[in-house]
Amino acid sequence: MRKTAEIVVIGGGVIGTSIAYYLAKEGRDVVILEKGDLASESSGACDKAILMQSKKPGIHLELALKSAEIYKTLADELEYPIEYANDGGMIVIETEEELAVMKQFVKKQREIGLKVDLLDGKQARSIQPALAKHIIGATHSDQDAQVNPIYATLGFATSAKRLGVEIYQQTEVTGIKVESGAITAVETNRGQISTRNIVNCTGAYAPFLGRMVGINIPIRPRRGQIVISEPMPKLIKGDMLSAKYIAAKHNPDIVEKAKDKATQMGIGLSLGQSDSGNLLIGASREFVGYDKSTTYDALSAIIQNAIRIIPALRNINMIRNFAGLRPSTTDGLPILGGTELNGYYIAAGHEGDGIALAPITGQLMTELICHGKSSIDLSLFHISRFGDQKLKR
Amino acid sequence: MTETNKKEVIICRCEDVSEVEIKQAIEEGFTTINAIKKRLRTGMGLCQGRTCQKLVARIIAQETGKSMEEILLPTTRPPVRPIIMGAFEGEDQ
Ligand SMILES: Cc1cc2nc3c(=O)[nH]c(=O)nc-3n(C[C@H](O)[C@H](O)[C@H](O)COP(=O)(O)OP(=O)(O)OC[C@H]3O[C@@H](n4cnc5c(N)ncnc54)[C@H](O)[C@@H]3O)c2cc1C
Ligand code: FES
Numbered sequence: 352m353r354k355t356a357e358i359v360v361i362g363g364g365v366i367g368t369s370i371a372y373y374l375a376k377e378g379r380d381v382v383i384l385e386k387g388d389l390a391s392e393s394s395g396a397c398d399k400a401i402l403m404q405s406k407k408p409g410i411h412l413e414l415a416l417k418s419a420e421i422y423k424t425l426a427d428e429l430e431y432p433i434e435y436a437n438d439g440g441m442i443v444i445e446t447e448e449e450l451a452v453m454k455q456f457v458k459k460q461r462e463i464g465l466k467v468d469l470l471d472g473k474q475a476r477s478i479q480p481a482l483a484k485h486i487i488g489a490t491h492s493d494q495d496a497q498v499n500p501i502y503a504t505l506g507f508a509t510s511a512k513r514l515g516v517e518i519y520q521q522t523e524v525t526g527i528k529v530e531s532g533a534i535t536a537v538e539t540n541r542g543q544i545s546t547r548n549i550v551n552c553t554g555a556y557a558p559f560l561g562r563m564v565g566i567n568i569p570i571r572p573r574r575g576q577i578v579i580s581e582p583m584p585k586l587i588k589g590d591m592l593s594a595k596y597i598a599a600k601h602n603p604d605i606v607e608k609a610k611d612k613a614t615q616m617g618i619g620l621s622l623g624q625s626d627s628g629n630l631l632i633g634a635s636r637e638f639v640g641y642d643k644s645t646t647y648d649a650l651s652a653i654i655q656n657a658i659r660i661i662p663a664l665r666n667i668n669m670i671r672n673f674a675g676l677r678p679s680t681t682d683g684l685p686i687l688g689g690t691e692l693n694g695y696y697i698a699a700g701h702e703g704d705g706i707a708l709a710p711i712t713g714q715l716m717t718e719l720i721c722h723g724k725s726s727i728d729l730s731l732f733h734i735s736r737f738g739d740q741k742l743k744r
Numbered sequence: 745m746t747e748t749n750k751k752e753v754i755i756c757r758c759e760d761v762s763e764v765e766i767k768q769a770i771e772e773g774f775t776t777i778n779a780i781k782k783r784l785r786t787g788m789g790l791c792q793g794r795t796c797q798k799l800v801a802r803i804i805a806q807e808t809g810k811s812m813e814e815i816l817l818p819t820t821r822p823p824v825r826p827i828i829m830g831a832f833e834g835e836d837q
Contacts, residue, residue, distance in 0.1 A: 655832055
């Protein structure tokens with residue numbers, strides 16, 4: 352292993368590899384340390400949506416729109432087939448209540464510049480013929496896109512490598528050395544690397560890396576279970592979410608107050624189909640610590656929920672299921688930027704949007720690290736919004 | 745065997761992945777069952793690796809010198825059998 356590096360990126364998910372790539376493009380000397388394999392955590396256990404419609408109207412949506420622009424030419428730039436497609440996205444509406452919520456949502460989204468249409472049931476079924484008859488409407492945006500998240504991660508990593516980034520897998524960071532207020536080295540199970548700068552890109556694990564230097568990083572793992580079907584001819588175009596999912600995502604109260612099991616587990620439809628023809632059927636949103644197992648209850652609820660909306664699913668086989676840990680913050684926004692400790696940067700907590708936001712996160716963090724400021728102001732994402740960073744002992 | 749013939753040794757039939765591709769991936773640094781699965785989709789097919797998982801493990805062992813036990817760690821998920829999704833209907837939600 353290398354003895355020194357200018358910048359150590361910790362975590363080989365989509366966020367870490369993206370940042371390493373853009374830093375290397377700026378000529379920086381970077382290594383990535385990954386405790387498992389690349390994309391072995393959330394970035395390899397998720398959906399493939401670059402969704403604009405699910406983002407909070409505001410700075411969150413603005414970042415997502417910028418990121419979506421970058422994705423359009425990313426495969427060429429990285430010279431890697433990341434299976435990008437611009438197939439649009441739909442949010443299906445089942446009740447009048449949901450319709451009212453979505454109308455408000457759409458209005459705000461349009462103000463930010465998202466092109467989104469409100470469709471009635473018939474129009475929705477003309478785009479997605481597989482939809483159930485009881486669907487009363489949908490929102491639809493051509494700006495929603497798709498990517499293979501594993502290939503996006505491997506694409507960033509491969510290009511980063513080409514630019515000189517060294518990637519150490521099966522290398523776990525176990526400690527961070529600080530002397531007189533400055534970082535001096537990173538300790539791993541395979542030895543030590545001297546450095547002055549680290550970027551904590553460990554997703555749901557970010558708090559552990561914060562603790563090593565006494566910084567409290569308020570990120571919690573939020574489990575998402577997902578079902579994979581056998582490959583089949585095109586059934587779903589682009590991505591599909593249910594308005595219920597949006598509600599669960601933006602109103603945690605609904606989930607906390609709910610009595611039925613499915614809502615408590617945060618079940619909401621997210622559906623897409625990969626290039627290989629497999630359907631990705633999600634998902635739950637559960638706070639159960641670092642437990643990555645799948646449960647019968649959640650899988651059953653996910654499947655029943657999906658069949659209600661796409662009845663044809665009942666005749667299709669599930670071949671696999673898995674769970675990933677979304678890195679979650681209380682306000683749904685990632686933590687981006689520096690900290691009280693000189694040279695210690697954080698880019699983590701993207702919850703259910705890390706794939707969509709990876710390119711813009713990489714670019715802005717690179718600007719911040721190299722020039723001390725970024726073209727889009729990141730202060731709203733700074734860890735200080737959660738108050739005192741010092742870990743209480 | 746000629747070069748073209750060699751390419752034809754298919755290890756994962758469901759996903760049409762050849763021995764040469766697996767060896768290349770190992771050379772690129774993908775040296776675990778899961779890493780190769782992510783890179784090449786071996787084991788993601790209809791049989792969920794029942795046919796190919798052991799074969800992939802053997803190639804890793806050959807190329808890296810790791811033992812089979814080390815490669816087939818318990819964290820490598822055992823394949824599940826396909827289940828028709830309609831079977832979950834009528835359950836309590
Ligand atoms: C079911 C589900 C569906 C999703 N769908 C979507 C979607 O459609 N669109 C979207 O944009 N997002 C989606 N997401 C969210 C997305 O997966 C995450 O936001 C994103 O992957 C986070 O990337 P990351 O690089 O921050 O974290 P990770 O991918 O988790 O990477 C962190 C890495 O850090 C490593 N690490 C941890 N500790 C250490 C240590 N001590 N030393 C070294 N390395 C360490 C880990 O091994 C890991 O590889 C979904 C998530 C789930 C669970
Ligand atoms: S042979 Fe590899 S998944 Fe079936």
